[in-house]
Amino acid sequence: MLMALAARPVAAQVDTAAAAVSAPVVAPRAPLVVGAYAQGSIILAHTYAIRHLVASHPTGFELNFQRQTTGSAPWHGWYKYPKVGVALTYYDFHNPVLGYVWSASPYISKSFSRGPKHDFSFRLGAGLAYLSNPYNQDTNHKNTIASSALNATLQFRFEYDYALTPHLGLLAGVGLNHYSNGATTKPNFGVNLPSVVLGLNYHEQRHAPQTNAHAPAPAELCHNFFNFSTSLGFKQRTEGDRHKYLVNSVTAAVGRRVNRKSNLLAGVEGFYDRSLQAQLEDTTRAGLTQPDVKKVGAFVGHELLFGRLAFVSHLGFYVYAPYKSSTAYYERLGLKYHFTNLLFGAIDLKIHRGAADVIEFKVGARL
Structure with missing residues (x-):
């Protein structure tokens, strides 16, 4: 009986120690x-x-x-x-x-x-x-x-x-x-x-305590994924034409999580800029066939990851562009946010040779 009573505090101490070991590390408050x-x-x-x-x-x-x-x-x-x-x-x-x-x-x-x-x-x-x-x-x-x-x-x-x-x-x-x-x-x-x-x-506190300095790598490291998205934007053609023209795009891309901080991507996308159609109607002689204003591009890109937020940068080249309205390449800079593991939204700035072309508001899915 005495041995059993003496063993109880020891068992309680072991249980407490085990609980302390298994308890998750709680980060200190952010100052x-x-x-x-x-x-x-x-x-x-x-x-x-x-x-x-x-x-x-x-x-x-x-x-x-x-x-x-x-x-x-x-x-x-x-x-x-x-x-x-x-x-x-x-x-x-x-x-x-x-x-x-x-x-x-x-x-x-x-x-x-x-x-x-x-x-x-x-x-x-x-x-x-x-x-x-x-x-x-x-x-x-x-x-x-x-x-x-x-x-x-x-x-x-x-x-x-x-x-x-x-x-x-x-x-x-x-x-x-x-x-x-x-x-x-x-x-x-x-x-x-x-x-x-x-x-x-x-x-408030100049040197705050910090935890999880060696946090484990994400589960999706070195895994491939697919992105499918669509966007819309509005742009004005000239100072004299005050109309806002709709610009659409659709994108399909394959990506890979290459390290803790980065995704690499490659994909194709289609663009339909209605301001180019208005431009053609102003400049094409009557009776002449107008070229297609739709464009198809192929791009490579990088995403710098901060949790659910990512800074996006793309470099693309037009592989189908009958109407030569811009440079043969384009860039894109933007911010992307994953609302869930499946759905994301983004705001991108599409650029031609350093000049802004359109701001794109994008929604998509990651598979």
């Missing part, structure tokens, strides 16, 4: 970082059509909120615990033709070097922007940068944060802000603002 920065820029004259606007030095202010990842998802450890956040930015162009711009940009920030008192990182973000003075043929015809108030924005930035106190950091950075409507309306030459940044960061 908040709040930043406030001043920005100074120049307007980059990337095309002759906007050189008349390169006469001022835009200045701006940014407020951002970011979280330091701590290992709650496997990809946190794969990317050495990046920060994710959203930036709210205001720019004054100091030019009555251009006015000002407000933007909101979700972003991810990847550290290259992180120490007790410093953090050197690269930031990539994309979002939406509101321009106060878009092109108007009657009242603001000099603004060839953008002809719509709503635009897309891209941000690239190198940042260096130096700890002044355990919670306060001095941040300096250099980067580029881009605003464009993706040729949804014209003119749309877009604007590029190389910028210098200086400000302060408040760190």
Whole structure:
């Protein structure tokens, strides 16, 4: 009897230890970082059509909120615990033709070097922007940068944060802000603002504990898959033609998860751009046969993976294009999100030789 009673605490300790071993590792709470920065820029004259606007030095202010990842998802450890956040930015162009711009940009920030008192990182973000003075043929015809108030924005930035106190950091950075409507309306030459940044960061906890540094590889590593998708977009043909023409595409691709961070893809797709039909009707002599405006392309691509989110880049070549309306190749940059293991959505910018062609809104399935 005494031996049985003595064995019970030992058994309880063994059960408790086993439970502790089998319990999943819980990641610590992601601490908040709040930043406030001043920005100074120049307007980059990337095309002759906007050189008349390169006469001022835009200045701006940014407020951002970011979280330091701590290992709650496997990809946190794969990317050495990046920060994710959203930036709210205001720019004054100091030019009555251009006015000002407000933007909101979700972003991810990847550290290259992180120490007790410093953090050197690269930031990539994309979002939406509101321009106060878009092109108007009657009242603001000099603004060839953008002809719509709503635009897309891209941000690239190198940042260096130096700890002044355990919670306060001095941040300096250099980067580029881009605003464009993706040729949804014209003119749309877009604007590029190389910028210098200086400000302060408040760190709720500068060196947060991190878990799952060696998270296991995903189950689909080295597995093949198939993507099938369709998209639509709208574009304006010329400044004089205010009609928005529908652009469709269908895509079939095969892909492979080659490592923890990347998918490689190859596929074919068909395009139907109705603005090309309108262009042909304006330029083809009466009685002549018009070429087919439909196009077929073959592409290779890469997806940089962040959990359910992916940054997409494609390079394609037209293998069927009777109407030679553009270059023989095209590029695509975009963001893709998997709502489930089967269904995904994406927003892509299709490009011809650096010039935006159309913004595509895509839905698809992965098999």
